[in-house]
Amino acid sequence: MAKRKRIGMEVALAAAEAVGMCNVDVAAVYPITPQSHIAEHLSELVADGKTDTEYVTVESEHTSMSVCIGASATGARAYTATCSQGLMLMHELLPIASAMRCPIVMSVANRPVNAPLNILSDHSDIMPQRDSGWIVIFSENGQEVVDLTLMAYRIAEDKDIMLPVIIGIDGFILTHMVEPMEFPDQKEIDKFLPPYKPYATLHPDKPLTMGAFAMPDFFPQMMKAKDMALLNSKKTIVKVWDEWERKFGRRYRPVETYRTEGAETILVTMGSMSETAELGVDELRDKGVSVGLVKIRLWRPFPSDELKVAVKDARVLAVMDRAVSPGTGGGPVFTDIKAVFYGEDSRPIIVNYVMGLGGVDVTVGDFVKMGEKAAKAKKEEYEFYGVMG
Amino acid sequence: MSIVENFDLYAPRLIDKGEYFSMGHTGCAGCGEALATRLVLKGLGKDTIVSNATGCLEIISSRYPTTAWEIPWIHVAFENAAAVAAGVESGLKALRRKGRIPDRDVKSVSMAGDGGTADIGLQALSGAMERGHDMIHVCYDNEAYMNTGIQRSSQTPFGAWSTTSPPGEVSFGQRTWKKNIPEIMVAHNVAYVATANPSYPLDLIRKVEKARKLKGPSYIHCLSVCPTGWRMDSSLTIKVGRLALETGIFPLYEVENGKYRITVDMPEPLRPVEDYLKLQGRFRHLRPDKIEEIQARVNLEIKKLMNKVNYIQSWEELG
Ligand SMILES: Cc1ncc(C[n+]2csc(CCOP(=O)(O)OP(=O)(O)O)c2C)c(N)n1
Ligand code: SF4
Ligand SMILES: [Mg+2]
Numbered sequence: 001m002a003k004r005k006r007i008g009m010e011v012a013l014a015a016a017e018a019v020g021m022c023n024v025d026v027a028a029v030y031p032i033t034p035q036s037h038i039a040e041h042l043s044e045l046v047a048d049g050k051t052d053t054e055y056v057t058v059e060s061e062h063t064s065m066s067v068c069i070g071a072s073a074t075g076a077r078a079y080t081a082t083c084s085q086g087l088m089l090m091h092e093l094l095p096i097a098s099a100m101r102c103p104i105v106m107s108v109a110n111r112p113v114n115a116p117l118n119i120l121s122d123h124s125d126i127m128p129q130r131d132s133g134w135i136v137i138f139s140e141n142g143q144e145v146v147d148l149t150l151m152a153y154r155i156a157e158d159k160d161i162m163l164p165v166i167i168g169i170d171g172f173i174l175t176h177m178v179e180p181m182e183f184p185d186q187k188e189i190d191k192f193l194p195p196y197k198p199y200a201t202l203h204p205d206k207p208l209t210m211g212a213f214a215m216p217d218f219f220p221q222m223m224k225a226k227d228m229a230l231l232n233s234k235k236t237i238v239k240v241w242d243e244w245e246r247k248f249g250r251r252y253r254p255v256e257t258y259r260t261e262g263a264e265t266i267l268v269t270m271g272s273m274s275e276t277a278e279l280g281v282d283e284l285r286d287k288g289v290s291v292g293l294v295k296i297r298l299w300r301p302f303p304s305d306e307l308k309v310a311v312k313d314a315r316v317l318a319v320m321d322r323a324v325s326p327g328t329g330g331g332p333v334f335t336d337i338k339a340v341f342y343g344e345d346s347r348p349i350i351v352n353y354v355m356g357l358g359g360v361d362v363t364v365g366d367f368v369k370m371g372e373k374a375a376k377a378k379k380e381e382y383e384f385y386g387v388m389g
Numbered sequence: 390m391s392i393v394e395n396f397d398l399y400a401p402r403l404i405d406k407g408e409y410f411s412m413g414h415t416g417c418a419g420c421g422e423a424l425a426t427r428l429v430l431k432g433l434g435k436d437t438i439v440s441n442a443t444g445c446l447e448i449i450s451s452r453y454p455t456t457a458w459e460i461p462w463i464h465v466a467f468e469n470a471a472a473v474a475a476g477v478e479s480g481l482k483a484l485r486r487k488g489r490i491p492d493r494d495v496k497s498v499s500m501a502g503d504g505g506t507a508d509i510g511l512q513a514l515s516g517a518m519e520r521g522h523d524m525i526h527v528c529y530d531n532e533a534y535m536n537t538g539i540q541r542s543s544q545t546p547f548g549a550w551s552t553t554s555p556p557g558e559v560s561f562g563q564r565t566w567k568k569n570i571p572e573i574m575v576a577h578n579v580a581y582v583a584t585a586n587p588s589y590p591l592d593l594i595r596k597v598e599k600a601r602k603l604k605g606p607s608y609i610h611c612l613s614v615c616p617t618g619w620r621m622d623s624s625l626t627i628k629v630g631r632l633a634l635e636t637g638i639f640p641l642y643e644v645e646n647g648k649y650r651i652t653v654d655m656p657e658p659l660r661p662v663e664d665y666l667k668l669q670g671r672f673r674h675l676r677p678d679k680i681e682e683i684q685a686r687v688n689l690e691i692k693k694l695m696n697k698v699n700y701i702q703s704w705e706e707l708g
Contacts, residue, residue: 025487026483052487054483056475058472059512059515060516062469063512066465067473069473070463070465070475070479070480071476072480073463073480074476074477074481093465203438203490204436204495207462209456209458209462210463211465214452218454
């Protein structure tokens with residue numbers, strides 16, 4: 001493997017650089033903090049002729065997703081990025097993009113959802129999209145953003161998948177960091193990611209009807225097909241990640257572990273907080289607390305089997321949720337993980353800390369505190385960590 | 390009429406014999422929207438991709454696994470037909486440039502009802518027109534949300550009954566006048582805006598052909614008589630469409646590079662609006678004072694239009 005130069009760059013710009021390497025045909029991006037730097041830098045790349053992309057300066061996120069679906073239907077590779085209110089505005093179209101099997105890629109600079117308005121970071125925007133039929137992958141640092149973005153179209157356009165992909169990039173905490181990253185050469189990427197070869201396209205040479213309506217005779221089959229495609233996508237996703245590892249040396253798994261050997265208590269995180277959590281685990285281990293960390297990289301399809309294996313000997317799981325699922329008595333990651341263990345003979349005690357909402361900093365010390373508390377847990381808990389009242 | 394004599398005799402022979410909107414769709418008998426679509430597609434020809442909003446047209450033509458569309462067609466949602474068409478146009482443009490599809494002039498056309506155009510779809514339409522995509526938007530104006538059960542829209546005429554503007558003890562029906570969408574499109578500085586009406590098929594097809602030839606965005610607002618929603622006999626579709634013109638309620642005109650032109654002459658004097666209203670159950674409850682109010686408004690609107698026709702110069706003339 002060639003040794004590559006690492007360059008320091010803001011992560012949002014790096015995301016745009018990666019998109020610029022993917023030979024995207026149509027991009028339609030509407031600015032919203034903290035995604036805006038992606039929109040801006042991609043426009044610069046287009047303006048400088050560094051990527052041959054039709055950049056559609058849409059008037060809303062609803063239109064950016066509509067443009068992506070229309071473009072994708074013609075056989076074009078389509079890209080967008082958004083977060084928060086923008087993601088909520090395009091919500092209507094997400095299940096349509098997946099059901100119509102449009103392999104669109106979208107970067108989401110995870111940010112809370114109003115009200116109150118808050119431009120910082122958490123996962124409240126992505127959670128309402130859980131059931132939209134998209135593949136959702138979370139990143140932890142700048143290098144992962146670059147790698148996962150470069151792999152996204154390979155996954156989305158795979159004939160066994162044909163589904164759109166979201167890359168979650170925590171707002172500010174990740175989008176606005178300057179980090180050292182390395183980029184593959186364009187030639188290597190061109191080889192890794194050949195031009196999109198669609199199944200079916202809108203073209204007068206072979207007129208097709210797309211987006212027909214269906215009655216009960218066909219509707220359930222279509223829903224089943226989409227669910228099966230999403231469930232089955234996991235093995236292909238892993239295959240693509242394996243190829244990446246062989247070529248570029250960095251390894252990605254649906255569920256990743258850190259010092260879980262023999263750990264009695266396992267913290268479960270998703271997104272940028274995972275790196276801080278690792279430091280927390282180190283500190284806890286130094287103190288003699290038997291703690292490890294499991295990081296969920298693949299949020300949809302949910303990696304149930306991998307998770308079971310990763311935590312099989314743990315007594316306690318402490319699930320860190322960066323979003324609330326009001327009225328369910330637990331955060332969204334927590335409730336999903338609980339469902340995984342329902343059918344198991346032996347189940348860990350699962351506790352849930354909702355934290356880091358609206359950009360609250362979650363420090364190494366916080367993970368140490370939560371880890372210590374979880375290690376003593378006797379039963380299920382649900383707590384807004386560090387929130388008074 | 391400023392066209393050659395006997396035009397109507399030989400012109401039909403010039404019309405595309407192809408049928409791109411096939412029989413067997415499930416539209417109501419006498420559906421003006423289905424007829425208009427058939428004619429519009431003749432004007433567009435086979436190198437066309439249609440992005441269709443949710444609404445009657447979509448529902449009557451696309452029950453899976455059947456289709457009435459002989460050209461490529463896509464439906465995504467209700468309010469975004471123009472945005473999808475913008476995406477189709479952008480996709481084609483990029484793929485042509487990169488040599489991945491044949492370098493052929495394929496037109497992206499969005500189609501929506503009055504709701505999908507003037508109400509929920511107005512933002513997407515405005516954005517698409519403002520950005521200058523090479524596309525046409527066709528609005529089939531049947532003056533209500535027909536697909537969902539005849540609810541009022543911003544295009545429902547003053548005084549009309551609809552299921553959400555019912556006349557009652559303290560209501561005479563729809564309380565607002567039609568929002569002027571062609572004028573809003575003119576304000577977008579698009580090169581071509583026209584009204585159309587399938588009761589005048591040659592005029593309609595000619596306008597579509599004109600828009601088809603242009604590079605850039607254009608807009609066609611097509612009156613689409615709806616016997617079901619207008620509460621009228623389904624054999625009267627063409628007649629009621631003609632009365633819409635003869636009473637001055639729906640004049641046929643085009644705006645080319647800023648210049649207004651009447652394309653089908655109206656009788657002088659205009660027929661009274663009552664001739665049009667009385668054939669439709671949706672106006673049955675109107676009392677004479679309301680009919681007078683409508684007549685006065687139609688007279689004013691025609692004056693406003695003629696004022697533009699007579700005095701506004703084209704961009705070339707001004708330039
Ligand atoms: C976002 C959204 N809101 C509401 C609807 C319900 N709906 C479907 S079609 C329609 C009305 C269509 O009216 P129009 O655009 O005038 O077309 P028509 O059926 O009259 O031809 C409505 C309200 C929808 N599909 N999507
Ligand atoms: S309700 Fe009106 S517009 Fe809809 S199919 Fe029937 S006649 Fe046509
Ligand atoms: Mg309508």
